[in-house]
Every structure is written in C-alpha cells, then in structure tokens.
Amino acid sequence: MSDCNDVPLMFQAQIGGRSNIQKLEKLKETKKPQQQAYDWFDQWEEACDIENVPNFDKPIQTKEYTFTWRMVTNSGQDGGVIRPVIGQRGWAYFPGSSMKGAFRRACSTIEEKLRYCGGEKDGEIYPGILRFHGGYPKNDEWLDSSLVDVVHPQEDWQVKDQSSHSALIQISLYQPTFVFGISSTKLSENDPEWERIWEIWQIALERGIGSRVSAGYGQIKTHKTNTLLTIGLKGQGLTSKRINNVGEFRPNIFKAALRGHTRRLFSGITDDVTAERLTKQLWGGFEGKNAIIGLLGIAFNASDLDDEEIYVYTDGQMPVYETGDSSLNLLIMQKISDPNRKNLRLWVTHLIKFTMLLGGFGKSWRRVDHRLFSHSKELPHYLTNSQGKNINPMIGCHWKFTEFSKSLYIPVERLEDITKFLDGLYEKTQKLLEKKALHFLTKKTYPVNPPTDNIRESWRKGNVEVWGRIAKRANDCRAIAWFHGAYQGEKSIKASELTGWSSRNDRQPKTLIGRIWHRMYPRYEKQGDELVDTGEYVELLTIFPNRSGNEEEEVEKTQEFLNFLKKSTDFTQLW
Numbered sequence: 360m361s362d363c364n365d366v367p368l369m370f371q372a373q374i375g376g377r378s379n380i381q382k383l384e385k386l387k388e389t390k391k392p393q394q395q396a397y398d399w400f401d402q403w404e405e406a407c408d409i410e411n412v413p414n415f416d417k418p419i420q421t422k423e424y425t426f427t428w429r430m431v432t433n434s435g436q437d438g439g440v441i442r443p444v445i446g447q448r449g450w451a452y453f454p455g456s457s458m459k460g461a462f463r464r465a466c467s468t469i470e471e472k473l474r475y476c477g478g479e480k481d482g483e484i485y486p487g488i489l490r491f492h493g494g495y496p497k498n499d500e501w502l503d504s505s506l507v508d509v510v511h512p513q514e515d516w517q518v519k520d521q522s523s524h525s526a527l528i529q530i531s532l533y534q535p536t537f538v539f540g541i542s543s544t545k546l547s548e549n550d551p552e553w554e555r556i557w558e559i560w561q562i563a564l565e566r567g568i569g570s571r572v573s574a575g576y577g578q579i580k581t582h583k584t585n586t587l588l589t590i591g592l593k594g595q596g597l598t599s600k601r602i603n604n605v606g607e608f609r610p611n612i613f614k615a616a617l618r619g620h621t622r623r624l625f626s627g628i629t630d631d632v633t634a635e636r637l638t639k640q641l642w643g644g645f646e647g648k649n650a651i652i653g654l655l656g657i658a659f660n661a662s663d664l665d666d667e668e669i670y671v672y673t674d675g676q677m678p679v680y681e682t683g684d685s686s687l688n689l690l691i692m693q694k695i696s697d698p699n700r701k702n703l704r705l706w707v708t709h710l711i712k713f714t715m716l717l718g719g720f721g722k723s724w725r726r727v728d729h730r731l732f733s734h735s736k737e738l739p740h741y742l743t744n745s746q747g748k749n750i751n752p753m754i755g756c757h758w759k760f761t762e763f764s765k766s767l768y769i770p771v772e773r774l775e776d777i778t779k780f781l782d783g784l785y786e787k788t789q790k791l792l793e794k795k796a797l798h799f800l801t802k803k804t805y806p807v808n809p810p811t812d813n814i815r816e817s818w819r820k821g822n823v824e825v826w827g828r829i830a831k832r833a834n835d836c837r838a839i840a841w842f843h844g845a846y847q848g849e850k851s852i853k854a855s856e857l858t859g860w861s862s863r864n865d866r867q868p869k870t871l872i873g874r875i876w877h878r879m880y881p882r883y884e885k886q887g888d889e890l891v892d893t894g895e896y897v898e899l900l901t902i903f904p905n906r907s908g909n910e911e912e913e914v915e916k917t918q919e920f921l922n923f924l925k926k927s928t929d930f931t932q933l934w
Contacts, residue, residue, distance in 0.1 A: 407448065425536040427658070441570060489543055587691045597677060616720045634817075643656075655691070689711075709784050728754075729754045835896075839877070
C-alpha cells in the first residue's frame with residue numbers, strides 16, 4: 360500500500376495529518392507563513408497541461424470576457440475550503456450547467472427560457488435549442504500563486520463585539536480572461552438570432568457568475584442592466600495582503616464597509632437579531648445552513664489602479680494603493696419593482712454619503728492617511744529620518760468623490776449641516792422598519808424593538824457622539840497628534856481602549872479595535888447650483904464612549920478626553 364503522502368492533497372480528506380490547507384503554520388526558523396494551500400497549488404500546477412489550451416471547435420460559437428478582479432469556479436466546499444471546478448487537461452473550468460442556469464435567469468420572458476434552455480409547459484417537456492459548453496481561461500496566465508485567496512469575515516468582530524474571527528482559504532482566479540462556448544441544434548452559424556443569445560449572456564455576466572458575486576467576485580467591467588447606483592471614487596491607503604504577504608487591492612472592501620454601516624444603522628433602531636436579519640436581506644448571508652441572496656451587490660472598476668507601491672519605514676515595509684479615478688457600481692441582485700427600486704436607491708445614496716462622511720474603505724479605514732495630514736510641529740516622530748526614510752508604519756486611508764459624483768458631497772456652510780444630515784439619515788432608517796417602506800426589503804414585518812444595549816457600534820444617541828471642526832488646510836489636522844502622544848499636559852489616549860492597540864507578540868497576537876474614528880472630509884459649499892471645493896476640510900471624530908465591562912481607569916480616561924474636546928478645543932459636538 361502506498362503512503363498517503365503520495366496522494367495529491369486535493370484528493371485527501373481535510374483533516375489533521377492529511378490535506379489541511381486551511382491551517383496557517385509558522386516555521387520556527389523564519390517565522391514566515393508555511394501555508395499548505397501553496398503545496399496544494401504546486402501539485403495542481405505540475406499536473407496541469409499548460410501547453411495545450413482547451414478550445415471549442417466549430418460549430419460551437421465562442422466569445423471571451425475579462426473579469427475585473429477575482430472569479431470563483433465553485434465545485435463546493437471540502438472541509439470548509441471552497442474548491443475550484445477542474446476540467447479538461449487540468450484547467451480551471453466554468454461548467455456548462457452553471458452557464459445554462461445563469462443564462463436562464465437572464466432571459467426576459469418564459470418563452471425565451473423555453474426556446475433556449477428548454478423546460479416544461481402545460482404538462483409537456485420542450486427541449487431547448489442551445490447547448491452550453493462552459494468556459495475555460497484563454498491562456499495559462501491564470502495559473503500562478505495568486506490562486507490562493509483569503510476570506511476573512513469580520514462584521515461581528517468590528518460592529519458587535521470583540522468575538523473571535525479567523526481567515527479562511529478559497530481558491531480563485533485573479534483577473535482571468537475566459538472563453539465561453541454555446542452551440543445550437545437549430546441555428547446556423549450566421550443566424551441573426553445569435554446576437555440576442557450573446558446579449559442575454561452579457562446580461563448574465565453583468566449579474567456576476569460563480570460564487571460571492573455580491574462581494575465583487577465574478578464581475579466584468581460593464582453593468583448596463585442591473586446597476587442601482589454608480590459612484591465615482593478616488594482613494595489611497597494600505598493594501599490588503601494575501602497569505603504570502605503580497606499586496607492586493609481587494610474590491611470586497613466596499614461591500615464590507617457598506618454592510619457594516621448598514622448593521623450599525625439598523626442596530627441603532629431595533630434589537631440586534633432584527634438588525635442582523637434586515638442586513639442579510641440587503642447584503643446576503645446565512646441563516647443556519649440556508650443561504651440568503653441579498654438585494655445588493657458591488658462591482659468595482661479602476662483602470663488606473665496602482666497597488667504595487669511599497670511604503671518603506673525603519674522597521675519594515677507595507678504595500679499601499681492609489682485607485683486613480685474609479686467607479687463603484689451598486690448592483691441589484693434580485694428583481695424588484697420600479698417604485699421599490701427608487702426607494703432603495705434613495706436610501707443607498709444616503710448610506711454612501713454616511714460612509715464617505717465619517718470614514719473610508721479597507722484596512723485602517725477608521726483613520727486618516729497619515730502621509731497627507733500629519734505635520735512636523737505636533738507629530739515630529741512621523742517625520743522621515745536623516746536618511747529620508749519614514750520612521751513609523753503607515754496608518755489610515757483617504758477617499759474622495761471624483762468629479763462624476765461630486766454632487767454626493769454634503770455641502771457644509773455651517774457645521775450644523777452635518778447634524779441635519781445625520782438626523783435625516785436616522786429618520787430615513789427608522790422609516791425602513793415601517794410596513795409601507797419595508798415591503799421592498801422583505802415580505803416579513805419585523806417588530807421595532809428597543810436597540811440591544813451591548814452592540815459596541817450601534818448608531819443611536821447615547822451610544823455615539825460626532826464632533827467636528829473646520830480645518831483650513833491639510834496640515835491643520837489636530838487629532839493625529841492626540842492619538843500618538845499627550846493631548847494635554849501628560850494626559851494621553853494613546854494605546855487605550857478608546858484608540859485601540861495591537862500587540863506585537865508572535866505567540867499571542869491580539870488587536871483591540873478602538874472606539875474612535877477620525878476623518879478629514881473635504882469641505883464643499885453650495886454657490887448657486889454648483890458645489891465648490893473650498894480647499895478646507897471638516898475634521899470629524901466619531902466616538903463610541905460606552906462599553907460594558909470597561910475598567911474604571913479607561914472610563915475616566917474617555918471622559919477626560921470628551922471634557923477636553925468640549926472645553927479646550929474648537930471641536931463642536933454635532934450629534
């Protein structure tokens with residue numbers, strides 16, 4: 360009998376001692392990740408026939424499409440690992456059966472479904488005239504180490520409590536170009552009906568194919584039929600890392616932020632169980648073993664994205680990104696009526712405004728980009744050293760609307776304009792829980808119960824405070840210095856429960872998410888019908904003062920800082 364180690368990892372059970380590709384090991388000598396998923400990939404690459412690209416012969420009609428980020432060809436889970444479908448010659452494959460299902464859902468009428476895909480009508484079975492042959496990558500560029508992907512659910516950890524969380528492995532293709540094949544038993548090669556057939560497949564692709572499409576996977580560049588809202592954005596900050604520490608800008612950061620803020624807003628209106636159900640109705644999720652398809656999804660396109668820049672500092676280096684002018688599409692993932700679509704679009708527009716007002720997207724979204732807003736007078740340790748190198752690690756991000764979406768800025772003539780916006784958003788969120796406004800969200804009527812007390816970032820008065828001031832220029836930022844040193848005399852909130860901290864202990868690394876957000880929001884004023892950039896910023900601090908179980912010292916430290924804001928600064932409490 361051969362040793363189990365001779366059997367490729369993809370054919371071994373996901374248990375300890377066999378194929379355990381989820382588990383992240385640490386090499387004692389180097390302290391670097393030794394992830395078995397890369398061994399799994401190496402074995403696949405070695406066995407794959409990369410010299411012979413699978414292709415479709417006539418009379419199969421073909422078209423190719425490029426995906427803007429990642430794509431998952433999902434054959435199911437094995438021990439919690441999302442595994443790819445593997446087709447001819449070991450190549451990744453999108454199955455014809457999945458292609459037919461996506462095509463069928465994209466048909467506009469029952470007659471089209473019956474003609475192209477077949478089915479039953481009035482007790483009779485009708486064969487479809489199309490055969491779906493699936494899709495293969497156009498060339499072998501898909502087969503590299505970027506296939507090892509990471510999924511890291513953090514919503515409960517960031518919004519609800521500091522419960523445990525962990526990264527999960529999946530296998531996905533990075534920006535692949537796929538060739539899809541369709542043939543017909545009835546149509547000739549030049550039949551004009553092929554134009555409609557490929558139009559339907561285009562609609563199917565615009566809705567996303569494969570797994571995790573609402574988070575940006577399996578999306579092509581165009582979305583003509585299912586876009587709810589298109590937002591022009593431009594951002595910079597810290598790039599996420601793959602397991603091998605290579606940086607990669609990950610568009611799922613947008614769904615994570617919007618979903619998290621949806622949960623915060625609903626948790627400020629009603630109890631957490633109801634808030635969680637409503638959030639899942641909008642953004643998808645699971646109830647037990649049953650998947651919930653949400654109403655909303657995202658697709659991101661950045662033609663000038665640069666995520667290969669490296670920020671070097673005295674103790675190491677960190678990947679950073681700049682998106683350039685980019686577009687974020689909020690997608691409708693299910694059919695809804697035009698009036699309901701209009702109501703949903705209105706609320707989502709306010710959700711985007713809220714997200715951009717108080718924070719950003721991705722890693723370190725609770726902080727401003729220190730490269731833009733730190734300055735020498737109050738923060739000398741963030742200067743470069745005598746060799747011109749950065750002394751401290753990079754922190755924060757900065758996002759702006761592009762000219763295309765400039766109208767989404769909240770005009771700030773006076774700071775009270777922000778109070779007015781936040782009050783209005785709270786009222787609009789309350790209305791979503793009324794029966795008449797809720798029918799587009801769910802057929803169920805959920806009770807408007809009192810908010811749950813222990814949700815750390817629920818959006819309600821008494822649990823959150825928003826403070827603001829007008830900053831004349833970028834180097835007029837005040838709060839960065841307070842986060843990294845004393846703010847008054849010897850008083851400090853550095854590395855406290857309010858600002859958060861991260862341990863450097865390799866044996867037991869731990870991060871405590873702070874209870875304060877910091878944003879430098881570009882200040883626009885309305886002049887006639889135009890929004891005009893003043894060149895100033897609204898410096899905003901969003902603070903969640905209350906946390907059950909706080910040590911008395913931390914409670915006192917938070918209260919002292921709030922008193923400092925009120926009595927010794929030009930910050931004003933806005934909410």
